Amino acid sequence: DAGVIQSPRHEVTEMGQEVTLRCKPISGHNSLFWYRQTMMRGLELLIYFNNNVPIDDSGMPEDRFSAKMPNASFSTLKIQPSEPRDSAVYFCASSFGTSGRIAGEQYFGPGTRLTVT
Amino acid sequence: TQLLEQSPQFLSIQEGENLTVYCNSSSVFSSLQWYRQEPGEGPVLLVTVVTGGEVKKLKRLTFQFGDARKDSSLHITAAQPGDTGLYLCAGVVQAGTALIFGKGTTLSVSS
Numbered sequence: 001d002a003g004v005i006q007s008p009r010h011e012v013t014e015m016g017q018e019v020t021l022r023c024k025p026i027s028g029h030n031s032l033f034w035y036r037q038t039m040m041r042g043l044e045l046l047i048y049f050n051n052n053v054p055i056d057d058s059g060m061p062e063d064r065f066s067a068k069m070p071n072a073s074f075s076t077l078k079i080q081p082s083e084p085r086d087s088a089v090y091f092c093a094s095s096f097g098t099s100g101r102i103a104g105e106q107y108f109g110p111g112t113r114l115t116v117t
Numbered sequence: 118t119q120l121l122e123q124s125p126q127f128l129s130i131q132e133g134e135n136l137t138v139y140c141n142s143s144s145v146f147s148s149l150q151w152y153r154q155e156p157g158e159g160p161v162l163l164v165t166v167v168t169g170g171e172v173k174k175l176k177r178l179t180f181q182f183g184d185a186r187k188d189s190s191l192h193i194t195a196a197q198p199g200d201t202g203l204y205l206c207a208g209v210v211q212a213g214t215a216l217i218f219g220k221g222t223t224l225s226v227s228s
Binding site: 004033035041042043044045048055056091093105106107108109110111 | 150157158159160161162165205214215216217218219220221
């Protein structure tokens with residue numbers, strides 16, 4: 001199995017530029033999550049989708065951030081315009097089933113390390 | 118305010134020592150998971166605990182869920198350098214909602 005695929009693995013951009021992060025979840029999984037990880041704040045949930053529909057985007061920091069999931073095998077997280085404080089590692093994760101009191105196992109991608117100068 | 122508090126934040130020990138890390142909250146969790154994250158990689162699930170008082174063992178790792186389902190601990194016996202990594206606990210407060218992660222405990226085991 002390929003696992004969750006993220007691209008690019010590293011992104012260095014200048015302040016004000018648009019950044020697009022991409023994720024391909026594991027085939028058959030029906031939930032997809034975008035996280036941001038920093039030393040200061042740890043792993044923060046930005047947004048998650050269930051069956052391609054955004055369920056909770058309360059973690060998206062501001063309007064500069066947007067996420068889409070046009071189909072079950074692809075999602076993007078876009079930052080426009082980017083700022084230095086957006087520098088972090090961004091993870092995508094997928095799982096099968098989040099209903100009920102037991103969370104499904106989340107499979108994480110390798111992450112995208114974003115640096116905004 | 119962090120919903121899940123993990124302690125200690127950093128732990129550096131010698132190979133062969135035992136250790137315990139903690140995950141505490143004032144909220145009740147429906148279920149709680151422990152993940153391990155190695156440098157440059159995403160977190161990987163170790164275990165899910167569901168029932169208050171539940172104890173699960175995974176080789177040298179012992180996980181316990183508190184009776185009130187508000188806290189959990191991870192005990193490692195005879196730590197090895199391969200145990201080095203960031204240990205994250207994550208819980209579900211309400212059925213159908215997403216996991217909430219703690220900030221993690223960074224463990225370093227030297228030989």
